[in-house]
Amino acid sequence: xxxxxxxxxxQELLDIYNYYVINTTANFDIEPLTLETFTNKxxxxxxxxxxxxxxxxxEILGYAYGSRxxxxxxxxxxxxxxxxxxxxxxxxxxxxxxxxxLIRLLKETNLHTVLGVLTIPNEASIKLHEKLGFEQVAxxxxxxxxxxxxxxxxxxxxxxx
Numbered sequence: 001x002x003x004x005x006x007x008x009x010x011q012e013l014l015d016i017y018n019y020y021v022i023n024t025t026a027n028f029d030i031e032p033l034t035l036e037t038f039t040n041k042x043x044x045x046x047x048x049x050x051x052x053x054x055x056x057x058x059e060i061l062g063y064a065y066g067s068r069x070x071x072x073x074x075x076x077x078x079x080x081x082x083x084x085x086x087x088x089x090x091x092x093x094x095x096x097x098x099x100x101x102l103i104r105l106l107k108e109t110n111l112h113t114v115l116g117v118l119t120i121p122n123e124a125s126i127k128l129h130e131k132l133g134f135e136q137v138a139x140x141x142x143x144x145x146x147x148x149x150x151x152x153x154x155x156x157x158x159x160x161x
Contacts, residue, residue, distance in 0.1 A: 002101050005051040005063065007042060012060040013053070014038040019087050025119045025151050028144045049079060050105035054094050061086045064098040066106050069115055077112040083128075095128055103132060107160045116156040119144070129156040 005013070018032040033041075045051055049066035066079035081102060085094045106114055116129045120139070130136075134156035142150035 001055050002052050002097060003055060005042070005046065005053050005065070007039065007046070009053055009060060009063075010039045010042055011035060013042075013063050013084075016060070016063065016084050016086050020084065023087070025144075025146050026122065026125075028119075028146060028151070030146060050102055050109075052098060052101055052105070054085075054098050061089050061092075062094045062098050064102040066102065066111070066114065077110065079106060079111050079114050081106075081114050081116050090124070096131070099128060099132055103158065103160070109160075112159065112161050114158050114160060116158075118154050118156065120152050120154040126154070126156075129158075132158065134158045
């Protein structure tokens with residue numbers, strides 16, 4: 001079941017997120033976030049963008065949300081999308097279901113474009129974005145350093161209007 005996020009989901013979401021912080025280059029946080037930091041982040045996003053979770057048997061298996069791409073006013077009609085699926089439940093199309101619903105919700109706003117910002121290589125995430133109609137528009141080389149190695153970032157774009 002996909003439903004809107006609740007602030008009391010924060011710990012389950014944080015557990016999913018921090019797995020990727022500790023074990024992957026999927027995001028550029030270096031240290032695990034605290035519950036307070038993560039809850040503050042939720043409170044900044046929820047009033048302004050769709051934020052949804054995928055729940056099965058009262059367990060959150062993934063989540064997705066839109067957020068501000070850049071702080072300047074000219075970017076007011078652009079969102080960055082984020083999707084995380086619990087590391088041990090991949091292959092069940094949870095990411096596709098979440099992303100499809102997130103795009104539907106974003107289309108109901110006044111946003112014009114959504115961007116997926118991915119550490120690359122990441123074939124699974126690239127395939128997900130392209131399956132949903134995103135097109136790669138940028139390839140940024142060596143813009144983040146994690147686990148002692150330079151990381152590349154790709155940007156995929158989907159027009160909503």
